[in-house]
Amino acid sequence: MRVDQETDAIERLAYAGGRLTRARRLIARTAAQLHGAFTIDTLAERVRVTDAASGANATVYRAVAAMERAGFLTRVGERGGHALFARCSTRGHHHHIVCETCGRVAHADCPLTQAIEASNAQGFRITRHEVTMYGLCPECAARTGS
Amino acid sequence: MRVDQETDAIERLAYAGGRLTRARRLIARTAAQLHGAFTIDTLAERVRVTDAASGANATVYRAVAAMERAGFLTRVGERGGHALFARCSTRGHHHHIVCETCGRVAHADCPLTQAIEASNAQGFRITRHEVTMYGLCPECAARTGS
DNA sequence: ATCCAAGTGAGAATGATTCTCACGTAAGCC
């Protein structure tokens, strides 16, 4: 089973120059197929469906960390104590909206420019901030009714 | 050693009608004395300094949860994997700025009104959001130099 | 083909938080 060019490109992109092992290839391919946000557990399970020998938890954790470093995945929140990740290679500072029903992820501009300026005016120097919005995506909102 | 009226009022406030045990009184008094954000560990240690028999970790965890329910404490972020709490009885929706050096906590108005409206306009229904800013309070910023 | 640093897997370790359960004691009632 040869790997087509697009898949190969995605796998190389995911690890930004790191080694492409059998496990890493499969993990990147699986992550790219998942829609929206996913937990490490979910990803690991899906990987094991394809190859039971390549989905060790520790390996998936390490692969996700590598893909995060490479800018291929981003942590977009948490659900039930599990970290949520999603494919996000968007450049520039922004935040995420995570649908609590289906996990769909949308981007949001940073709403803090004014808040940070206001804080700076009070003498604070903001060095880091976190903004995460959870809710329902348009489809899930429609399904749930007004 | 009789408890003065103010201290007694604080302790009663902290648990909003729950039982006032020896441990709970001491934990509330200690939490009220701490400035800014603190971790459960720190609070438990300080409690044990005053009364080694009243600072069991589980008890402090439960007392903090009760004080959070009562609206006396609020979770204001996290530091090094430990949840950060601070005294905050301010009514109304708002967020917090936590000094990463000294733990001082400031309030911040919610900057998301427009962001939420923008999301709603796209069909999303935002149900929950988290905003936390970390940085340096005026004093720590001055001490660190420009 | 060789080499070796990077990656893997199984399981142990970590570490914050929560649970269990026998015991203690606030608070309401008489």
Place this chain on the structure above:
DNA sequence: GGCTTACGTGAGAATCATTCTCACTTGGAT
């Protein structure tokens, strides 16, 4: 003041996501 009982306590075990250890494998440069 005593009685009752549900709520709180403490010690330690349990949970559970994540990270680490270590012997083994392998990608990929030469």
